[in-house]
Amino acid sequence: MTDSFTVSSSGAERRRARIRAGLGRRHLFERIFRGLGVLAILIALALVGSLFWMVISKGYPAFTQANLETEVYFDPDIIKVDPPPQQQPGQSAADFRAQRLAWQRQVTMSNWNRVVEQAVRAAVPPGLEITAREATALVDAGERHRLRDIFVENPGLLGERLPFTMLASADVDNWLKGTIDRDLPDERQQLSPATRALADQLLESGAIQFKFAWHIFTNVDSRSAPASAGLAGGLVGSLYMMLVVVLLAVPIGVASAIYLEEFAPKNRLTDLIEVNINNLAAVPSIVFGLFGAAVFIKYIGLPLSAPIVGGLVLTLMTLPTIIIATRSSLRAVPPSLRQAALGLGASRTQMVFHHVLPVTLPGILTATIIGVAQALGETAPLLLIGMNAFVAAVPGTPFDQSTALPAQIYLWQGNENRNFFEARTSAAIMVLLTLMITMNAIAVLLRQRLERLK
Amino acid sequence: MGNLVIAAALLLLLGFAYQQGFARSLSLAAEARKEGRRLHSRPRYHGTLVAIWVLLPTLLVLGLWALLETSALRALIVGMLPPEVAGLEGRQLDSAIARIRALASGYGVAGEVADYEQAAAEHLSLIQNLAFLLVLAAAAGLGLLALFAAKRRISLALRARDHVEKAVRILLMLCSAVAILTTAGIVLSLFNESIRFFSFVNPIDFFFGEIWNPGFATTGSAAIGRYGLLPLLWGTVMVAVIAMLVALPVGLMTAIYLSQYAPHKVRTVVKPVIEILAGIPTIVYGFFALVTVGPFLSALGAAIGLDIRSTSALTAGMVMGIMLIPFISSLSDDILRQVPLALRDGSLGLGATQSETIRRVLLPAALPGIVGAFLLAVSRAIGETMIVVMAAGNSPVLRLNPAEPVSTVTVTIVNQLTGDSDFAGPQSLVGFALGLTLFAITLLLNILALFIVRRFREQYD
Numbered sequence: 001m002t003d004s005f006t007v008s009s010s011g012a013e014r015r016r017a018r019i020r021a022g023l024g025r026r027h028l029f030e031r032i033f034r035g036l037g038v039l040a041i042l043i044a045l046a047l048v049g050s051l052f053w054m055v056i057s058k059g060y061p062a063f064t065q066a067n068l069e070t071e072v073y074f075d076p077d078i079i080k081v082d083p084p085p086q087q088q089p090g091q092s093a094a095d096f097r098a099q100r101l102a103w104q105r106q107v108t109m110s111n112w113n114r115v116v117e118q119a120v121r122a123a124v125p126p127g128l129e130i131t132a133r134e135a136t137a138l139v140d141a142g143e144r145h146r147l148r149d150i151f152v153e154n155p156g157l158l159g160e161r162l163p164f165t166m167l168a169s170a171d172v173d174n175w176l177k178g179t180i181d182r183d184l185p186d187e188r189q190q191l192s193p194a195t196r197a198l199a200d201q202l203l204e205s206g207a208i209q210f211k212f213a214w215h216i217f218t219n220v221d222s223r224s225a226p227a228s229a230g231l232a233g234g235l236v237g238s239l240y241m242m243l244v245v246v247l248l249a250v251p252i253g254v255a256s257a258i259y260l261e262e263f264a265p266k267n268r269l270t271d272l273i274e275v276n277i278n279n280l281a282a283v284p285s286i287v288f289g290l291f292g293a294a295v296f297i298k299y300i301g302l303p304l305s306a307p308i309v310g311g312l313v314l315t316l317m318t319l320p321t322i323i324i325a326t327r328s329s330l331r332a333v334p335p336s337l338r339q340a341a342l343g344l345g346a347s348r349t350q351m352v353f354h355h356v357l358p359v360t361l362p363g364i365l366t367a368t369i370i371g372v373a374q375a376l377g378e379t380a381p382l383l384l385i386g387m388n389a390f391v392a393a394v395p396g397t398p399f400d401q402s403t404a405l406p407a408q409i410y411l412w413q414g415n416e417n418r419n420f421f422e423a424r425t426s427a428a429i430m431v432l433l434t435l436m437i438t439m440n441a442i443a444v445l446l447r448q449r450l451e452r453l454k
Numbered sequence: 455m456g457n458l459v460i461a462a463a464l465l466l467l468l469g470f471a472y473q474q475g476f477a478r479s480l481s482l483a484a485e486a487r488k489e490g491r492r493l494h495s496r497p498r499y500h501g502t503l504v505a506i507w508v509l510l511p512t513l514l515v516l517g518l519w520a521l522l523e524t525s526a527l528r529a530l531i532v533g534m535l536p537p538e539v540a541g542l543e544g545r546q547l548d549s550a551i552a553r554i555r556a557l558a559s560g561y562g563v564a565g566e567v568a569d570y571e572q573a574a575a576e577h578l579s580l581i582q583n584l585a586f587l588l589v590l591a592a593a594a595g596l597g598l599l600a601l602f603a604a605k606r607r608i609s610l611a612l613r614a615r616d617h618v619e620k621a622v623r624i625l626l627m628l629c630s631a632v633a634i635l636t637t638a639g640i641v642l643s644l645f646n647e648s649i650r651f652f653s654f655v656n657p658i659d660f661f662f663g664e665i666w667n668p669g670f671a672t673t674g675s676a677a678i679g680r681y682g683l684l685p686l687l688w689g690t691v692m693v694a695v696i697a698m699l700v701a702l703p704v705g706l707m708t709a710i711y712l713s714q715y716a717p718h719k720v721r722t723v724v725k726p727v728i729e730i731l732a733g734i735p736t737i738v739y740g741f742f743a744l745v746t747v748g749p750f751l752s753a754l755g756a757a758i759g760l761d762i763r764s765t766s767a768l769t770a771g772m773v774m775g776i777m778l779i780p781f782i783s784s785l786s787d788d789i790l791r792q793v794p795l796a797l798r799d800g801s802l803g804l805g806a807t808q809s810e811t812i813r814r815v816l817l818p819a820a821l822p823g824i825v826g827a828f829l830l831a832v833s834r835a836i837g838e839t840m841i842v843v844m845a846a847g848n849s850p851v852l853r854l855n856p857a858e859p860v861s862t863v864t865v866t867i868v869n870q871l872t873g874d875s876d877f878a879g880p881q882s883l884v885g886f887a888l889g890l891t892l893f894a895i896t897l898l899l900n901i902l903a904l905f906i907v908r909r910f911r912e913q914y915d
């Protein structure tokens with residue numbers, strides 16, 4: 001009886017009871033919801049972590065490579081060549097070049113494999129029998145070209161002995177680093193048992209040493225000699241492209257931002273331009289690649305695989321980023337500054353160039369660096385303008401055939417020698433990410449420094 | 455060498471023009487001061503104006519020459535060749551011309567030099583030098599004429615500053631036209647090549663075809679192959695759906711936690727770290743998918759008895775989802791922070807828990823913005839290339855199972871067009887039709903998203 005009395009007497013009490021009854025459930029739900037938020041963040045952080053862990057753990061070993069310390073003998077019995085030609089008075093440059101090329105061909109025709117083989121044998125401990133093929137399999141195939149180039153540079157070496165450090169072949173590098181399963185049966189190993197045993201012995205005796213692989217930065221890509229493949233071509237190609245981007249995208253982007261923000265009358269046309277720029281920022285990068293292929297290469301006739309074309313395409317892609325960022329930093333300039341300038345009799349142009357623009361400089365600089373960093377990593381449009389072609393040369397000008405850093409990564413990840421090139425690709429990614437992170441850090445630092453100056 | 459000379463001469467001329475205008479206006483001003491009158495503009499504006507007037511005609515002459523030089527000299531050489539050589543075609547004619555150019559430049563050529571070659575080369579080098587001097591003289595002459603005309607116009611009343619500012623404004627306007635030109639160029643070039651593609655293949659077969667089998671360009675134009683868009687579109691949609699299934703929950707919850715729950719310190723550390731993901735190039739994600747995620751999923755599938763291929767829609771979709779997490783989270787974060795605080799405080803004041811406030815008040819209020827962010831993310835997923843090229847497996851077949859390889863529109867563009875530049879057959883032209891489809895889809899999504907986001911902003915601004 002009393003129960004029913006209290007319930008009916010106080011509706012507030014009843015409501016409170018109902019609320020209290022539901023409270024536990026609601027608080028539980030609150031905790032679950034909050035837990036889900038933490039979980040989401042942990043997942044995101046774990047993904048960042050595992051991505052970097054993957055790249056660094058795979059790429060780090062590629063920066064050291066096995067090298068064989070030995071001695072090279074430029075044996076006159078193997079290298080049978082005439083003395084190099086001298087330019088005769090009255091001989092045309094073209095004729096001399098032809099003669100010199102003929103001599104170089106003669107040098108190239110010598111059996112450099114034998115020279116390499118003998119050099120390897122010089123390091124082999126006595127009593128070990130290996131065939132010529134097994135000996136040359138120990139070192140990188142590019143070494144014979146390197147020896148030849150050294151000889152062409154300095155023909156006086158004929159008959160001389162020279163202490164020489166040779167790069168071990170990719171297979172030996174894999175074997176010694178354990179990137180290939182050492183327990184695989186012979187028929188599935190790349191190297192013969194004798195070469196494998198020799199590699200182990202040489203490592204133990206100190207003739208083979210792991211050294212920092214500087215050639216990753218100084219060599220160009222190579223198919224026949226994977227161990228000496230490097231990024232130089234890609235680095236210089238990317239550098240040229242970034243140069244084009246900075247020289248074109250920054251002035252054009254800043255100028256159009258100034259026009260749209262400060263001068264343009266507010267009408268249909270400027271509305272259209274604005275919508276247009278926002279859309280351009282969201283157009284898939286591969287569409288820019290199609291545009292580059294159709295317009296720059298087919299109609300204008302610029303060369304395929306050239307950094308100038310890549311730079312132009314990336315410029316068009318970076319423009320919206322720079323325009324949008326510059327506009328927002330122009331918008332952030334306090335109106336008092338403009339009014340003060342105008343009030344003292346400055347024209348609009350003077351107001352913009354003398355007063356507003358200097359204040360927005362940090363913002364523009366940051367936007368530029370971030371835009372360029374983005375462009376540096378862009379790959380898809382480069383595939384369509386032929387930047388993923390195999391080019392084993394450092395481009396001399398932006399009009400030469402070249403590869404680019406991300407295109408080189410794409411090429412390497414597709415290489416059949418997965419064991420070796422997985423590490424090499426990760427190393428290239430490390431170089432790319434380091435460049436991008438450095439650029440972004442510079443942007444942040446610059447902004448802080450400049451804003452403090454203000 | 456020649457270009458350097460021209461550039462140096464041009465700079466000298468411009469400097470001279472500036473100095474002339476400057477000096478003239480200065481002397482005018484000095485005379486006028488005696489009568490108590492003043493120049494309208496400062497001397498440096500007069501100098502700049504004269505320089506601009508000099509620059510325009512010289513640039514015109516030099517530009518014309520740059521355009522015409524190659525073809526004019528080529529015609530000249532061909533005219534000097536004996537008929538049996540001039541009648542050659544293509545490569546051979548090119549090499550004959552290259553020989554004469556090399557001779558004329560003084561570098562020489564390898565091998566015997568024919569008499570006619572020597573004569574032509576001497577003639578060519580003479581003409582080249584003459585033409586160079588002539589162009590230089592014409593440009594300089596026109597420039598000087600313009601200089602004197604512009605200098606004579608200088609007077610006290612000449613509003614030089616207004617003229618210069620107008621020139622600056624025109625230059626700025628031309629720069630902002632580049633963006634429009636780019637869009638127009640993209641649309642025109644895609645249309646142009648697509649129309650050529652549709653002269654080979656019926657548009658209905660393309661848009662509604664269920665079989666993708668383009669054949670190879672090398673087998674000749676007889677083997678046109680079949681170009682059904684649907685398998686590619688299906689692959690694209692599947693990958694995008696998987697990506698959004700990963701990115702939306704993680705990205706949205708991250709944004710909610712960071713904007714509503716996280717202490718300031720956690721926020722300042724976690725937000726930039728997650729945004730690192732946004733700056734990583736997509737090729738790195740592709741490699742991540744290929745090397746880590748694919749094998750992981752495949753092993754996971756084997757452990758629970760599922761056959762998951764390591765390159766599949768699932769792999770590509772998941773990694774693309776990872777790529778989109780920061781995109782979704784930072785956009786949603788911004789949008790959640792734009793919801794007026796009064797809404798949140800009102801709800802909390804009425805006794806709702808934080809999660810209830812978020813679900814019942816903040817999210818509904820922010821919904822349009824979040825939908826906009828979602829659409830932008832979808833558009834990025836559809837246009838993304840490198841991840842799918844490396845991790846989706848490239849198998850353009852209509853299949854329901856996400857654990858099997860698929861192919862997408864972007865992958866196919868790359869496959870059909872890589873390294874090709876003559877775009878003669880449907881095999882390569884189809885890339886442009888696919889590009890046009892992609893452009894249209896992403897454009898619609900972007901416009902829709904921007905429209906929704908803008909409406910949302912106006913609601914609370």
